[in-house]
Amino acid sequence: MAQNVKQQPVTKKKLSWHQINEGVAFGLGNLGHSAFYGALSTYFIVFVTSGMFSGVAPAIANRLIGLITGLVVVIRLAEVVVDPILGNIVDNTETRWGKFKPWQVIGSIISSVLLVVIFSGIFGLAKVNWILF
16 A cells, blocks of 8 residues: 655745735734734723723713713624625725735724724813713
8 A cells, every 4th residue: 555656855935025024014913903902802891881980970970881882882783784895895905005005004003093092081081071072
């Protein structure tokens, strides 16, 4: 049953600097995305329920916590419709940088700004005017 098969030596393909840079950029982008998602999924609800509305009347704080929780549910449900549409838009994008890179840059800038705004409690707006919040 043993067959005499000649095996050719395996040659390793050398990566170019461009490929290495793209790999590092992808890894850093994935790290940032994971940190963003981790902060929102684990810490945001704790922050909302314990720290964001300190100094606000309990009745108002309970209403705002309910509002934020409801918004999170609505946003998750809206993602079912929006995600395939956005995926289609990204797939049909043609730029000199490729179809993903412009959207990754736009998304990372918007996400980083909104993360600061969210965890600042919209800059204390709930304490100044809870209805506007």
